[in-house]
Each structure stands twice: as C-alpha cells, then as structure tokens.
Amino acid sequence: MLLRGAVRRCPWCGGKGAFFSGWYKRDDRCHTCGLLWERKLEGFELGSMTVNVIATFGTMLVVMGVGVALSYPDVAVVPIFAVVVVIAVAMPIVIFPMTYSIWLGVDLFMRAPEPEELADAAAAVANPATNRSPLQP
Numbered sequence: 564m565l566l567r568g569a570v571r572r573c574p575w576c577g578g579k580g581a582f583f584s585g586w587y588k589r590d591d592r593c594h595t596c597g598l599l600w601e602r603k604l605e606g607f608e609l610g611s612m613t614v615n616v617i618a619t620f621g622t623m624l625v626v627m628g629v630g631v632a633l634s635y636p637d638v639a640v641v642p643i644f645a646v647v648v649v650i651a652v653a654m655p656i657v658i659f660p661m662t663y664s665i666w667l668g669v670d671l672f673m674r675a676p677e678p679e680e681l682a683d684a685a686a687a688v689a690n691p692a693t694n695r696s697p698l699q700p
C-alpha cells in the first residue's frame with residue numbers, strides 16, 4: 564500500500580491517479596474504488612504533513628551525509644548547503660500529492676476499512692451523483 568501511495572495510486576485498489584484530478588487537486592473519493600481519502604478522520608492532513616517532513620528531512624540528511632563523505636576532509640560547506648536549501652524548498656511542494664496517498668496507505672494498514680465503508684465506496688462508484696464527502700455540509 565505504501566508503494567502504491569508513493570507512485571500516486573490508490574493504496575487500497577491501486578487505481579491510477581487515486582483521488583487526484585490534478586497534481587495538487589483532490590476529489591473526495593478514489594476514482595476507481597470510491598474510498599474517501601480522509602476516511603472520516605479529523606486531522607488526516609497532519610499525517611500527510613508528517614510523511615512530507617520525514618521524507619524531506621530524511622533526504623536532506625542523506626544529501627548532507629553523502630556531501631560530507633565525498634568532500635572529506637575539506638568539507639564543501641557552501642555547495643552542500645545550497646543543495647540542501649533547494650531540497651528543503653522544492654521537495655515538500657513536489658511530493659505533496661504523494662504524501663496524501665502514502666498516508667492513506669498507512670491509515671488503511673492501521674485501520675482496515677469497515678464493511679460499511681466499502682459498501683459506501685461501492686455505492687459512490689455505482690452512482691457518481693452522490694460522490695460527496697459526508698464531512699461536507
């Protein structure tokens with residue numbers, strides 16, 4: 564499920580594009596299986612933000628480690644710093660959609676969908692007119 568999420572697919576069904584209608588634009592449900600991406604969980608974005616921070620900081624740490632190892636003993640501080648700054652600014656923006664699908668994979672792994680949730684998803688796929696989140700007014 565994590566690998567499916569990492570390539571921006573639905574972690575549950577593997578549907579291409581999952582719940583995305585643009586790179587940053589999300590619909591409420593997966594276009595293939597109808598699963599809600601928020602899964603009625605308040606604070607879902609906190610999990611995806613955590614995935615984003617872990618991936619970005621992890622990449623920055625690896626780049627710093629590799630940079631120091633390659634240039635040791637005369638450590639190239641300025642070039643390493645420049646690359647790390649670019650990663651710190653660009654990576655969270657670029658990987659933003661994947662953090663949602665990865666976190667949905669984590670959420671689905673920890674809390675498998677209830678039969679009612681799957682029935683609701685199947686009904687939403689069968690009748691796209693009701694394709695709205697129950698969290699919306």
Ligand SMILES: [Zn+2]
Nearest residue numbers: 573576593596
């Ligand atoms: Zn799906």
